[in-house]
Amino acid sequence: MHNRPQGTSPGETTLFRNPVIPGFNADPSVCRVGDDYYLVTSTFEYFPGVPIYHSKDLVYWRQIGNVLDRPSQLDLDGTPCSKGIYAATIRYHEGTFYMITTFVESVTGARRNFYVTAADPAGPWSDPVWLPEAPGIDSSLFFDDGKCYVMANRQPPAGQQYPKHMEIWMQELDLKEQRLTGPKFSLWDGAMKFIHAQEGPHLYKIDGWYYLLIAEGGTGHTHSVTIARSESITGPYEGCKMNPILTHRHLGHRHPITNVGHADLVETQNGEWWMVCLGSRPYGGPYRNLGRETFLVPVAWEEGWPVVNPGVGKVELLERRPNLPEHRFPSLPACEHFDSERLGHQWLFIRTPRGEFWSLTERPGHLRLRLKPESLADTANPAFVGRRQEHMAFAARTALDFTPQSERETAGLVLLQSTDFHYRFELTLRDGVQVLRLTERRAAVDTVLAEHAVEPGRQRRLYLKVEAIGQSYGFYYAVEPEAWIPLFEQADGTLLSTDVAGGFTAAILGMYASGNGEASGSYADFDYFEYQPLD
Incomplete structure (x- = not known):
């Protein structure tokens, strides 16, 4: 995939151009395995489901397959537009790749969570393992101390206190039995009470702390990324005082990049931190024909919290490259x-x-x-x-x-x-x-x-x-x-x-x-x- 800033030669590698994966590639999730990076995005009513991309430098990406490429994995019969496969998460653990996602079946909102596995990210991937006791959307996986956990959102058991008020829950997943086990824990029910639609959770363990990254504000203009941390995996979680750590909602509808949110963090083999997130490029007015695309932005850590693009505070069309050897792939023929x-x-x-x-x-x-x-x-x-x-x-x-x-x-x-x-x-x-x-x-x-x-x-x-x-x-x-x-x-x-x-x-x-x-x-x-x- 071509991704060189205009006006540069192949040898000039200080900058790259966002988005790194253009055109209808929303809700990106990324994982690193050695020197290789793998990323998945949403597909909704389209088949095959969940494209998987490979990169060596986080800038140039090549699609190596689709996770859900068999009808036995994905029955979209009668699925309305913009339903189907919502945000996916990709993770790697002890020789196996995992992809977990939500299938939203209908206009009424019926939704089911499932995961699939593969030894090779290019496939084949297994048939779905359904998790009938997992409510909500944007399911995610986290591995810690020999255990696996599932997260997603749901309406708070005590009821919603404001429109679209959601919480993030977590429960252990028994991989041998392929089912949820033990109690459900409420991790977070909102970083900012005037922001709605808490979703897209990802959990990380960094320097002894558990960090919970989520998307808030819906996937439109008010989209944002917020974060909380805890010394215990089950909480309580302390929200970052700088929340949201990333948003473009204050920049206006005609900014070159809008509705930024739904992110995932990754650490490179050289110790740098980067964030992939969705965003849109409006043109001809506040119109987004290209939908939500995948962007890349640097992250630094200060006083135990991530700072997104220090000194800038936003996603830019031209950004400095990661400290990784440039690795291009052959372009697809026109x-x-x-x-x-x-x-x-x-x-x-x-x-x-x-x-x-x-x-x-x-x-x-x-x-x-x-x-x-x-x-x-x-x-x-x-x-x-x-x-x-x-x-x-x-x-x-x-x-x-x-x-x-x-x-x-x-x-x-x-x-x-x-x-x-x-x-x-x-x-x-x-x-x-x-x-x-x-x-x-x-x-x-x-x-x-x-x-x-x-x-x-x-x-x-x-x-x-x-x-x-x-x-x-x-x-x-x-x-x-x-x-x-x-x-x-x-x-x-x-x-x-x-x-x-x-x-x-x-x-x-x-x-x-x-x-x-x-x-x-x-x-x-x-x-x-x-x-x-x-x-």
């Missing part, structure tokens, strides 16, 4: 030609893929999507394969071979925020004529922005492209390579922001095919998918 028998780790489905609707082998060098009755407007698994938007300015293109047989059959490019907010750039039929149509879906209402009759070129294919410069999105097509014709320009990109659409995810770009309610024997072939940053 163009995916679908020459492999498996999709790369970066590709996503909407919910658990059901049915044999996609193939890389039926027509080698192409992604074939068979039309399914399900559409993007359904809380289901449509025939869609996509990837994260990572830049404020980008171009994405593909070559489509598709012959619609009815007015319900469609295939093309999609810019997705949710079932109710997205753009569909599709080939279909109208009155027996093939037409290319751009549909804006806003608050569950479809509006056709443009439509034009097209006939595929000599190779019976149609080229599709979207270009985004900030919040201005343009849609182009061609029947011959590079002979681009605008279908619609200056579409409103804020539609793809969480600030308009709501939710916890971000913009996803992808290929799509649908029978829109009807079964179909048709399919669409995509020769390639190219994504290029323009900023």
